[in-house]
Amino acid sequence: MAYSNKVLDHYNNPRNVGSLDKNDPNVGTGMVGAPECGDVMKLQLKVNPVTGIIEDAKFKTFGCGSAIASSSLATEWVKGKTVEEAMAIKNTDIVNELSLPPVKIHCSVLAEDAIKAAIADYKKKQANGAGASRPVTEAVS
Amino acid sequence: MKLPIYLDNHATTPLDPRVLEAMMPYLTTQFGNAASRNHSFGWAAEEAVEKARKQIADLIGASPKEIVFTSGATESDNLAIKGVAEMYAERGNHIITVATEHKAVLDTCKKLEKHGYRVTYLPVQPDGLIDLDMLRDAITDKTILISVMYANNEIGVLQPIAEIGKIAKEKGVLFHTDAVQAVGKVPVNVIRDNIDLMSISAHKIYGPKGVGALYVRRKNPRVQLTAQMDGGGHERGMRSGTLNVPGIVGLGKACEICQQEMPEEMARMARLRDRLKDKLLGSLDEVYINGSMERRLPNNLNVSFAFVEGESLLMGINDIAVSSGSACTSATLEPSYVLKALGKGDDLAHSSIRFGIGRFNTEEEIDYVGNRVVEVVNKLRELSPLWEMHKEGVDLSKVEWTAP
Numbered sequence: 001m002a003y004s005n006k007v008l009d010h011y012n013n014p015r016n017v018g019s020l021d022k023n024d025p026n027v028g029t030g031m032v033g034a035p036e037c038g039d040v041m042k043l044q045l046k047v048n049p050v051t052g053i054i055e056d057a058k059f060k061t062f063g064c065g066s067a068i069a070s071s072s073l074a075t076e077w078v079k080g081k082t083v084e085e086a087m088a089i090k091n092t093d094i095v096n097e098l099s100l101p102p103v104k105i106h107c108s109v110l111a112e113d114a115i116k117a118a119i120a121d122y123k124k125k126q127a128n129g130a131g132a133s134r135p136v137t138e139a140v141s
Numbered sequence: 142m143k144l145p146i147y148l149d150n151h152a153t154t155p156l157d158p159r160v161l162e163a164m165m166p167y168l169t170t171q172f173g174n175a176a177s178r179n180h181s182f183g184w185a186a187e188e189a190v191e192k193a194r195k196q197i198a199d200l201i202g203a204s205p206k207e208i209v210f211t212s213g214a215t216e217s218d219n220l221a222i223k224g225v226a227e228m229y230a231e232r233g234n235h236i237i238t239v240a241t242e243h244k245a246v247l248d249t250c251k252k253l254e255k256h257g258y259r260v261t262y263l264p265v266q267p268d269g270l271i272d273l274d275m276l277r278d279a280i281t282d283k284t285i286l287i288s289v290m291y292a293n294n295e296i297g298v299l300q301p302i303a304e305i306g307k308i309a310k311e312k313g314v315l316f317h318t319d320a321v322q323a324v325g326k327v328p329v330n331v332i333r334d335n336i337d338l339m340s341i342s343a344h345k346i347y348g349p350k351g352v353g354a355l356y357v358r359r360k361n362p363r364v365q366l367t368a369q370m371d372g373g374g375h376e377r378g379m380r381s382g383t384l385n386v387p388g389i390v391g392l393g394k395a396c397e398i399c400q401q402e403m404p405e406e407m408a409r410m411a412r413l414r415d416r417l418k419d420k421l422l423g424s425l426d427e428v429y430i431n432g433s434m435e436r437r438l439p440n441n442l443n444v445s446f447a448f449v450e451g452e453s454l455l456m457g458i459n460d461i462a463v464s465s466g467s468a469c470t471s472a473t474l475e476p477s478y479v480l481k482a483l484g485k486g487d488d489l490a491h492s493s494i495r496f497g498i499g500r501f502n503t504e505e506e507i508d509y510v511g512n513r514v515v516e517v518v519n520k521l522r523e524l525s526p527l528w529e530m531h532k533e534g535v536d537l538s539k540v541e542w543t544a545p
Contacts, residue, residue, distance in 0.1 A: 003456070011456055017524055034542030035527060036487035038450055038468050038476065042526035060526040064452040064469040068524065113543075 003065055004099035010069035015076050018058040020044040025129075028122025032113045039063035039107065041071045043114035045078055045086070047122055052082045059114075066104040070094050070111035083119055144460045146506045150345075150440060150499030151294050151322060152464060156391075157347035157500070163394035164349065167387035175384045176375060186386045193393025197354055200396040201320075201339065202330035209355045209376045210389055214321045216369075217340035217355040218245040218288075220380060221317045224366030225286045225338070226253050229315070233283035237261045237314075239271055239300075240482045242290050245340075246319055250288075259283070265482050268433035269298035277308055286315045291323035291339075295466065295479040295495055296432030297441025299323065306335030315364060321345050321353075325399030326438055327407065331356055337364050343388065347500055348395030352388030355380075406500065411439035413498050413507050418442055420511030425518055427531070431480055431493060440498040445480075445489040446514075448528040449521045454494060457517035461510050466493035488537075 003011070019042075020027045027046045033039040040063065046056040057075035061068045073094055078086040094100070094108035147155065167189060175190045177183025194205040211217045226236065238250055240262045250260045261279045263271050271289065280287075287309050292299050302318060309316035317338035323329055324339075325346035331339060339356040343349055357379065358364045372381030399406075422428055427447040443466075446454065451467030466477030468491060476490035494514075498507070522528040527537060 011453070014524060019529065031526065032543045035491070035537060038487075038491040040526055040542070042529075060524055060529060062448060062525045062527045063450050064467070065456040067450075068453060117543075 006073075006098050007066055007069040007100070010072040010098070011065045014059075014068060014072040016056075016058050016072065016079075017060065019060065020046055020056065020058050025125050026122070028118040028120070028125065030114045030117025030119070030121060032117055033063070033110055035062065039067050039110055041067065041110050041114040043071060043074060043111075043118045045075075045115075045118050045122065047083060049126075052084075054078050054081055054083065054086055063107065063110075064104070066098065066100055067107040067110060069098055070100070070107045071114060073097060074111040074115055078115060083122070086115055087119060089115055142503070142505050142509065145462055146460065146502070146510060147462045148496050148498060148502065148506075148510060149462045149464055150497035150502075151297075151495065152497065153344045153350065154347045154499050155501060156349060157395060157398060159398060160348050160391045160394045164387045164391045167390050171386075173386070175386055176373065186384075189386060189390050190384055193389045193396075196393035196397040196400075197341065200329070200400045201324060201341075201356060202332045203356050204359065206377075207331075207356055207359050209357055209379050210384055210392075211353045211355055211380055212351055212385070213344075213353040214243075214319060214340045214342035215245040215353075216380075217342075217353050218243070218317075218319055219249050220355055220366060220369050221338040221340060221357075222246065222249045222286065222288055223253065223369055224379070225315055225317070225364070226258055227367035228365050229285040233281075233285040235259045235261070235281055235283040236286045236288065237263065237276065237279050237284060238288045239263045239265060239290070241265050241269065241293055241295075241479045242288065243294055243319055243321070246288055246290070263289075267483055267485070268436075269293060269296050269431070269479075269483055270433055270436060271300060271305075273301060273304055273308065276305065280308075280312050280314060284312070284314050286317060288317040288319070291318045291320035291329065292327070292438050292441075293432065293479060294322050295477060296443045296483075297322070297438035298432040299327065299436045299438065301436075302336070303334045309337070310335045315362075322438060322441075325396060325403070326410075326440060328403065331358070337362070341392075343392035343395055346395045346399055349388050349391040352385050352392050354392065407439045410498055413502060413504065414440060414442050414496075416504065417496060417498075417507050417511050418444075420508070421514060424511075424515040429485075429489060431483060431485075431489070442496040442498075443480075444494060444496075445485075445492040446494065446518045447489065447492055448525045448531060449492055449518050451492055451494060453521055454492075454514070454517055457521065458510075458513050461513060463497070464495050466490045466495070 059071040091108035091112040173182030173186035175186040431443040451465030452469035480490035
């Protein structure tokens with residue numbers, strides 16, 4: 001399969017690789033996918049509680065080049081956005097930006113799901129008060 | 142050293158220059174039809190075909206009359222299985238094969254199931270080999286054919302062919318083997334192994350594409366087949382169609398070279414393969430070999446790099462041609478059914494890479510490949526949330542994932 005130049009660029013120079021402290025009350029963690037499906041994305045974002053703006057984002061992805069590129073792009077896009085603006089990012093925007101072929105659309109869906117899961121985790125933490133909750137889809141045992 | 146490096150020799154092999162040289166006259170001046178009985182063009186073609194028949198027969202311990210030329214091993218598998226099923230329909234309707242066979246065998250069997258035949262698909266053990274007791278137990282008085290591949294095209298494991306041949310003979314059941322990956326690579330002998338039908342391909346042994354053969358035993362027992370291609374009655378009526386003379390000459394020459402060079406080539410393949418294996422296992426943790434290492438083709442290595450997805454690994458080593466059992470690299474978006482059959486879970490199939498070493502690979506290339514793979518696996522693990530969790534001591538099998 002031929003990859004678009006943008007996919008290759010994100011694969012070769014992934015942006016924002018790494019992890020944030022998942023116990024920080026201002027950090028939301030989303031982990032989506034499953035190893036037996038060949039894709040797992042972990043996306044984390046750190047929100048400024050005063051402004052509601054996403055100040056930092058990190059990802060780690062197990063998956064094909066398109067999955068890595070989709071999550072790398074997602075971290076780039078959410079940074080500087082408010083939580084509400086980030087919620088509005090659609091998988092189709094990722095498909096268009098990376099010129100993903102039809103068989104790779106699920107990679108973009110996973111990236112959108114990862115953003116939403118991370119925001120949901122952040123909101124849950126905020127509602128529950130500081131750092132008491134566990135990130136969404138964290139290990140259960 | 143020239144890039145890219147070709148290390149996908151189970152998919153196909155480059156044409157040996159000596160094979161091309163043998164073929165050239167039959168692509169140019171010696172263009173006769175081997176079935177033309179009354180002029181020198183035909184005679185020259187027929188003579189070349191008969192020479193090739195002998196070269197192939199010599200490699201596998203057969204008689205030249207037992208070689209039927211086809212367009213390749215897919216056709217050979219179809220002819221063997223459908224041909225036996227039709228010819229022996231009155232005797233029985235049961236066929237035994239294995240879950241890890243090539244699609245040319247599996248899909249042929251599935252087609253026969255639609256026409257009233259019954260097929261048993263034997264599972265394999267974690268090392269990829271069948272259990273002979275299960276085979277014995279599967280045989281009924283309706284069983285007409287056992288089809289078990291000689292060497293697997295993904296994991297390179299060598300099935301216990303001689304033992305299977307013995308069981309088949311004892312029970313009076315015909316035995317077909319798809320020996321595409323084994324012929325020319327390891328010693329194969331149809332007499333020793335009691336093989337009744339055997340599929341062979343030219344392009345896996347440094348010959349041309351589009352030509353293969355089916356060995357059909359002529360005595361003890363004399364195997365009969367219902368032709369699947371009707372026409373001029375070529376190949377003793379078993380496979381009509383004008384013979385692909387240059388292709389057949391190429392297949393013959395390829396077999397001759399394999400026979401002459403096999404002892405040295407086997408040793409060299411095993412040395413290169415083990416060099417690569419030692420490098421990968423010595424430099425990386427959590428690397429798993431798929432399939433038996435003891436009963437294996439000398440040129441095959443199939444490994445899973447846990448916590449790294451196969452297609453992304455291929456992307457990182459884009460100057461090396463190998464293949465992966467990852468779903469993302471398959472047309473069906475399903476991970477390799479061969480690796481799944483080993484019962485190790487889909488995640489290791491997604492992380493698998495098949496290295497197929499060939500005649501023209503060098504030690505320098507193997508070292509380059511080993512270094513590149515280690516480098517890219519390390520890079521991708523830094524990117525992998527699964528690797529991070531593994532390092533934190535999380536048992537990934539106990540995690541509840543969102544997409545089961």
